[in-house]
Amino acid sequence: MQTNRKSLVWHIPLLLIVLVIILPILFMISNSFKTLHDSYNSILSLIPSHPTLANYITLNHQINLIRVTLNTFGMATLVTLGKISTGLLAAYAFHNFKFHGKKIVYFIFIATIFVPFTTIMIPNYLVISKMNLLNNMLGVALPQMCDAAGIMLFLKAMEKVPTSLVESARIDDIPERKILMNIIIPILKPNIISIGAIFFINSWNEYVWPTLILKDKGSFTLPLALQNYISSEGGTNFPLAMALATIMIIPPLLIYVIFQKYILNSISSSGLK
Amino acid sequence: MLSNNIQAKEKISSRSGPVKRGKKMNIKPFFYLLPSGILISIFIGFPVLYTLYLSFFNWNLISPTKEFVGFNNYINVFTDPTNRQVMFNTLIYIGILVILNFVIPYLISIIVNFFIGKTKGPYKILFFIPSLFSLVVGAMLFSWILNPVSGPVALILRDYGMKLPQWTNSGSLAIIVICLITNWKVFGYNFILLLTGLGSIPKNIIEAAKIDGIPKWRVIWDIVLPMNKSVSVYVLILTIVEGLQYVFTPLNVITQGGPNYGSSNILYHTYLNGFVLYKTGNASALATVTFIIFLILLALEIKFVEGGRKHAD
Numbered sequence: 001m002q003t004n005r006k007s008l009v010w011h012i013p014l015l016l017i018v019l020v021i022i023l024p025i026l027f028m029i030s031n032s033f034k035t036l037h038d039s040y041n042s043i044l045s046l047i048p049s050h051p052t053l054a055n056y057i058t059l060n061h062q063i064n065l066i067r068v069t070l071n072t073f074g075m076a077t078l079v080t081l082g083k084i085s086t087g088l089l090a091a092y093a094f095h096n097f098k099f100h101g102k103k104i105v106y107f108i109f110i111a112t113i114f115v116p117f118t119t120i121m122i123p124n125y126l127v128i129s130k131m132n133l134l135n136n137m138l139g140v141a142l143p144q145m146c147d148a149a150g151i152m153l154f155l156k157a158m159e160k161v162p163t164s165l166v167e168s169a170r171i172d173d174i175p176e177r178k179i180l181m182n183i184i185i186p187i188l189k190p191n192i193i194s195i196g197a198i199f200f201i202n203s204w205n206e207y208v209w210p211t212l213i214l215k216d217k218g219s220f221t222l223p224l225a226l227q228n229y230i231s232s233e234g235g236t237n238f239p240l241a242m243a244l245a246t247i248m249i250i251p252p253l254l255i256y257v258i259f260q261k262y263i264l265n266s267i268s269s270s271g272l273k
Numbered sequence: 274m275l276s277n278n279i280q281a282k283e284k285i286s287s288r289s290g291p292v293k294r295g296k297k298m299n300i301k302p303f304f305y306l307l308p309s310g311i312l313i314s315i316f317i318g319f320p321v322l323y324t325l326y327l328s329f330f331n332w333n334l335i336s337p338t339k340e341f342v343g344f345n346n347y348i349n350v351f352t353d354p355t356n357r358q359v360m361f362n363t364l365i366y367i368g369i370l371v372i373l374n375f376v377i378p379y380l381i382s383i384i385v386n387f388f389i390g391k392t393k394g395p396y397k398i399l400f401f402i403p404s405l406f407s408l409v410v411g412a413m414l415f416s417w418i419l420n421p422v423s424g425p426v427a428l429i430l431r432d433y434g435m436k437l438p439q440w441t442n443s444g445s446l447a448i449i450v451i452c453l454i455t456n457w458k459v460f461g462y463n464f465i466l467l468l469t470g471l472g473s474i475p476k477n478i479i480e481a482a483k484i485d486g487i488p489k490w491r492v493i494w495d496i497v498l499p500m501n502k503s504v505s506v507y508v509l510i511l512t513i514v515e516g517l518q519y520v521f522t523p524l525n526v527i528t529q530g531g532p533n534y535g536s537s538n539i540l541y542h543t544y545l546n547g548f549v550l551y552k553t554g555n556a557s558a559l560a561t562v563t564f565i566i567f568l569i570l571l572a573l574e575i576k577f578v579e580g581g582r583k584h585a586d
Contacts, residue, residue, distance in 0.1 A: 006388075007389045007390050010389045011389060011392075013381075014381070014385065014389070017381065017460075018396070018399050018400070021399065021400060021402065021403055021457065021460070021461070022399065024414045024418060024457075025402070025403070025406075025414075027425070031417075040423060043425050043428060044425055086308045086309040086312060089305045089306070089307075089308055090305060090309040090310075092305050093306045097299060097302035098299070099302045099303070100299075102302075109309070111571060112317045113514075114568060114570065114574075116563045116567055117518055117521075118543040118544060118547075118559070118560045119324050119561065119564040120317055120320035120321060121543075121560075122334070122547050123319060123320035123323040123324055124316055124320050126323075126334075127319075127320075143312075143316035146312035146313055151309065176305075201405055204407075205406065207407060207522045207525075208518075208522060211525070212548065222407075223409040226407070226409045226413065227409050227526050229413075230409075230412065230527075236416065238413075238417050242413070245409075245410045248407065248410060249405070249406050249410060252405040252406060253405060255405075256401075256402070256405050260398060264398070264401065264465060267462065267465050268469040269469075270466070
C-alpha cells in the first residue's frame with residue numbers, strides 16, 4: 001500500500017512532462033481550426049468556439065499544397081529507398097564476410113556520423129549545382145542516400161540471423177546475392193520496415209539541406225513552406241502556419257501509430273552497445 | 274550490369290575451390306560496399322578534404338579566382354571578435370544542451386525505471402511523439418507559446434502582473450529558448466536510449482543490494498550509474514554532436530543568429546559566412562575547426578563506448 005502511494009507521487013512529474021510535450025501539439029491542431037480573431041481572443045480554449053476550415057482553404061490558395069506535399073513525399077521516398085538499399089548491402093558485407101581492411105573501412109563508415117553538415121555543405125552545394133540539380137528533388141536526395149547510422153541499425157538487426165544459416169547456404173552453393181535476397185531480407189522484414197519508417201520520417205522533416213538546394217517555391221518541401229509562414233519580426237499568422245504544420249505531422253503520426261512498437265524497438269537497440 | 278558482374282565473380286570464385294579461397298583476396302564484399310562507398314566518397318570524403326583546401330583561401334563562392342592566404346582564416350577564427358563570440362556561444366550551447374537533453378532525460382529515465390513500478394510503456398510512447406516532427410514545427414510552436422505580446426504564456430503571466438521578456442532581443446535568452454525547442458524534440462529519444470540502458474542492467478545485482486539494505490539512491494549512484502556508463506557516454510556525445518546541428522533549424526527560423534550574432538554558434542556562423550556573407554574561406558576554417566571538435570568527441574566515444582562493449586563481451 002505504502003509503496004503504491006510512493007510510486008503515485010513519482011507519476012506527478014512524469015504526467016507534467018507529458019502535458020508540456022503534448023499540449024502544444026493539441027493547441028496547434030485546435031488553432032488551425034480557429035479564425036485569426038478567435039486565436040487571439042480565446043487563446044487558452046482548446047476547443048474552437050467557431051470551428052472553421054478557412055485556414056486550410058486560404059493555405060491552398062496561397063501555396064500549391066498538393067505539389068508541395070508530393071515534393072516532400074517524393075524526396076522522402078527516394079532517400080528512404082536509397083538508404084535501405086545501400087544500408088542493407090553494406091551491412092551484409094560487414095556481417096557476412098571476412099576481408100582485408102574490414103576494421104578500417106568500418107571505422108571510416110562510423111566516423112562519417114561525426115562529420116558535421118557544415119563541414120560538407122559548401123562542396124556538396126558546388127557539386128549539386130555543377131550537376132545542374134539545384135531546385136531538384138534528386139539534388140536533395142542524392143547526398144543523403146547513404147547513412148552510416150542506418151548501416152549500424154541494419155547490422156544490429158542482422159546479428160539476430162544465425163551465422164550458421166548463411167554458412168549452410170554457402171555450402172549449398174547458393175550465390176551471395178540470393179542469400180541476401182531470399183534468406184536475410186525475408187527474416188529482417190520487420191526491421192527493414194521499422195528502420196525504413198525512421199528514415200522516411202527523418203527526411204520528411206528535413207530542413208537544413210533542402211533549404212540550400214531548393215530556392216524556387218515550386219520545388220519547396222513542407223518544412224520550407226512552413227518556414228515561409230514564420231516571420232522572425234513578429235506578425236506571423238499562427239492559425240495559418242498551424243494548419244500547414246498540422247498537415248505536415250499527419251504522415252509521421254500515422255506511421256508511428258501503425259509501427260510504434262517496431263520503431264521504438266529499433267531506437268532502443270541503436271543505443272545498446 | 275553490376276549484378277551480372279557480381280554473378281560472374283561468384284562463378285569464378287566458386288570454381289577456384291575452397292582450398293585457394295582462404296589465400297586470395299576476397300573481392301566480393303567490396304561489391305556490396307560499392308554503392309555506399311561511392312556515395313560516402315563523393316558526398317562526405319571529398320567535401321571534407323575540399324573544405325580543408327578552401328580554408329586556406331579567400332573566396333566568395335562564385336569568383337573564378339581564389340586568393341591563397343595560408344593560415345589566416347584559422348587565425349581569424351580565434352582573433353576576430355565575432356568569431357570569438359560565436360565560439361564562446363558554442364560552449365554555452367553545449368552546456369545548456371547537456372543539461373536539458375542529457376541530464377534531465379537521464380533523471381527522468383531513472384525515475385521511470387526504478388520508482389514507478391511497471392507502467393513504463395505509455396511514457397515511452399508519449400515522450401517520443403515530438404521526435405516524429407520537424408524542428409520547423411517546434412520552432413513555430415515555441416515562437417507562438419513564448420510570444421512576449423500575444424502568446425499564451427505571456428497572457429497567463431499578465432494575470433499575475435508579470436511580463437515575459439522580449440527574448441529575441443537578448444542573445445542569451447534566445448539561446449535558452451532555441452535549446453528548449455531541441456529539447457522538445459529529442460527528450461523522448463534520449464529518454465528511450467537511457468531507459469533501455471538502465472533496463473539492461475541485471476536485476477539480480479540490484480535485488481542483492483536491496484536485500485543487503487543499501488538505500489536506493491546509493492544503489493543507483495554506486496552500482497547503476499557506473500554500469501550504465503557506456504550507454505550514457507554514448508547519449509552524452511550524441512547530445513552534443515546532434516544537438517549542435519539540431520539548433521541550426523530554430524536558429525535559422527527564429528533569430529538568424531541575432532541579435533548581433535548573440536545567439537549564433539560555430540555551425541550557424543559557418544552557414545552565414547558561406548551562404549549569406551559569401552566569405553567561403555572563413556566558413557571553411559570554421560567548418561574544419563568544428564570537424565576537429567567532433568573528431569575529439571569521436572575519440573572519446575571510441576574510448577568509452579566501444580571500449581565498454583569489449584568489456585561487456
